[in-house]
Amino acid sequence: MNVASAWRKPAAGAALLAAAALTASCSASGNAASSGPGESDATTVATPQAPVIKISPAEGSAKVSPDKKIVVTASGGALDEVVVQGGGQQVEGAFNTDRTKWVSKSPLRPSTSYDVSAKSGQTAATSSFRTLKPELELQVADVTPNAKGETLGVGAPIIVTFNQAVSDKAAVERALEVKAEKPVTGAWRWINDTVVIYRTAKYWPAHQKVTFNANITGVKAGKGLYGVKDYTANLKIGAKVISKVDAGKHMMYVYKDGKRVQTMRISAGMATTREYTTTSGIHLTMERGNPVRMISPGRKKGDPGYYDVMINHAVRISNSGEYVHAKDNVWAQGVRNVSHGCINARPDQAKWFYDNVQRGDVVDITGTTRKLEWNNGWGFWQMPFSEWKKGSALRGES
Numbered sequence: 042m043n044v045a046s047a048w049r050k051p052a053a054g055a056a057l058l059a060a061a062a063l064t065a066s067c068s069a070s071g072n073a074a075s076s077g078p079g080e081s082d083a084t085t086v087a088t089p090q091a092p093v094i095k096i097s098p099a100e101g102s103a104k105v106s107p108d109k110k111i112v113v114t115a116s117g118g119a120l121d122e123v124v125v126q127g128g129g130q131q132v133e134g135a136f137n138t139d140r141t142k143w144v145s146k147s148p149l150r151p152s153t154s155y156d157v158s159a160k161s162g163q164t165a166a167t168s169s170f171r172t173l174k175p176e177l178e179l180q181v182a183d184v185t186p187n188a189k190g191e192t193l194g195v196g197a198p199i200i201v202t203f204n205q206a207v208s209d210k211a212a213v214e215r216a217l218e219v220k221a222e223k224p225v226t227g228a229w230r231w232i233n234d235t236v237v238i239y240r241t242a243k244y245w246p247a248h249q250k251v252t253f254n255a256n257i258t259g260v261k262a263g264k265g266l267y268g269v270k271d272y273t274a275n276l277k278i279g280a281k282v283i284s285k286v287d288a289g290k291h292m293m294y295v296y297k298d299g300k301r302v303q304t305m306r307i308s309a310g311m312a313t314t315r316e317y318t319t320t321s322g323i324h325l326t327m328e329r330g331n332p333v334r335m336i337s338p339g340r341k342k343g344d345p346g347y348y349d350v351m352i353n354h355a356v357r358i359s360n361s362g363e364y365v366h367a368k369d370n371v372w373a374q375g376v377r378n379v380s381h382g383c384i385n386a387r388p389d390q391a392k393w394f395y396d397n398v399q400r401g402d403v404v405d406i407t408g409t410t411r412k413l414e415w416n417n418g419w420g421f422w423q424m425p426f427s428e429w430k431k432g433s434a435l436r437g438e439s
Contacts, residue, residue: 197401
C-alpha cells in the first residue's frame, strides 16, 4: 500500500490551508476575530418530524354509509402500505402519484366491520369502523333466460329483476356488467322500477360465452336501500338460428348458422279480427310446452269463437297468445291461413322445431297487417337500437 503520495507537495498543502483560513475570515461575523484558541461555531441539525397519518372513517365510527370512500392521507412522508380488511375480504384501493393519499375503489359491504392499517416511515396508524345496516336490502331476484345448462339464441336479451324498487337507477346500472367472448355493442333499458333489460345493437355472435355480473354490494339504490349481494350469471350463446315466416305464402324456413335446415308449410292467423291476425316483426322464442292448454281470451264457454284445447309441441313467440305449434290440418298448411293467430305446422315438423329451439332464437314474420309491439313478449328487436338505449339511466355518460 503506497501512502507517500499524500506528502509530495507540502507547499501546495500549506497554500490550501491559508486559503481556507482566509475564506473563513471573510465569511465570519465581526466578532469572529476575538475567538480564542480552540473555540469553534456550534452547528445545529434539525430532527425531521415523523409523518402524520389520517384515516377516514375515524376510529370507532358506526353506521358508516357503504358508498363512503375510505381515505388515508400522510403529511410529511409517503404512504408505504395501506391494508383494509372487512367481511373476510381485502378492500382494493389506489394511491395518488406521490403516495400521500390512498382511496378505496369499490362500495363497502353493509353491516360489516372494517379494519384499516397504514404505515409511513416509522409512523403506523389504525382505524376500525362499522357500516350501517340498510333499512331495505337490494338483491337480484331473477335473471332470464338463465336456466341451468341452457343454450341461448343470438337474439336473447338479459332480463334482470330486482327484489326492491330502484330509485337511483344510474347507480345500479353502473354496477351491471356484461362481458362477452365476442363483444358487441349493447345497452340497458329500464322497463319499470324493478326490471332492466340488456339488448345488443346487433344479434350476439354465435357460439360464445357471456358473463353477466351485478356488482351491487354496497351500492345505494334509493333512500335506505343498499345492495347486499352480488350476482353472476354465466350464459352460453349457441348457433345462429333464424326462422323466416312468410304468412302470405304460408311458408316457414329455418336457417342454422346461415344454412337452411328445415322447410315447413304453415298456416297463420285467419285475420278476420285483429285478435286473429298474426303479428309481423322480429319475434323471439320465449318458452315451450307439450302440451299447452289454449283458451280463447275474453270469451266464456258457449260464446261464438270460444275454444279450450290442448296443443302439442308449442313454442311461445309473444305474450298475445302466439305460438309455433303442431296442428293436424295439413289441408290448410301451405294453402290458407286459418288459425287464431298462431303459426301451425305439420306435427312432425312442429316437433322438430320444438326439440331444436333455443330460447332467444329469432322468428321473423312477414306478410300480415298487424305489427308486433316491442313490449309484446320479447319483441325488443322491434324497437330501433337508437331508441332502445334512451331507456338507459346513463344516457348522459360516455
